[in-house]
Amino acid sequence: MSPQQPSLTERRKAATQLDIARAAAALFTERGPDGTTAEDIAHRAGVALRTFYRYFRSKQDAVGPLLSGGGERWRALLEAAEPGSPFAEVLERAVTDALAAPDASAVEQLTWTRGLLRAADGDPALRAVWYRVNQDSEERLLPVLARLAGRGADPLEVRLAAAAATAAVRVALEAWARTDAPATGPGSPAALAVRCLHELMGGTRLFKE
Incomplete structure (x- = not known):
């Protein structure tokens, strides 16, 4: 199988x-x-x-599957993209779609994440799980982005892209969790993540191509 x-x-x-x-x-x-x-x-x-x-x-480890769900959706969207597609467009669309809340199930997933990130503020072990989930997501994202960037891409830039994209999502979710903003629209995780993505990757060649 x-x-x-x-x-x-x-x-x-x-x-x-x-x-x-x-x-x-x-x-x-x-x-x-x-x-x-x-x-x-x-x-x-x-x-x-x-x-x-x-x-x-x-x-604390028990919440890992909930916290990693978004990263799995994100990678699946990127894996479905064709190599040679505009890198910035593919990455931004995947981030937006992965953090979108088109139905009650997606809203529930984001609500779980918000509650866990708020709880993590006072629990170092829970924060460690969150950081570990993000590190694992970055490592899994690296070969996916390398495929999209193409064989001639600078490995350092691909590594930077994986780190910056992961950080963009992490910071966006953490910022959103500290507010009462809705799961969609202005101030939502998707909107914040796109903003973070542009701030972190705006100067890279991959994002300009």
């Missing part, structure tokens, strides 16, 4: 991890990380504590 078609076991594992992540996020929002235990999360998710620890090392 190809990597693009996960097995039934893999899909069930991912579904269980997401159920646990949502339970953790809900409890962190209600009680804060300090007021939540791994046992609480397992009980809310309807799984045994040993199942929780089969997938996650700590209660």
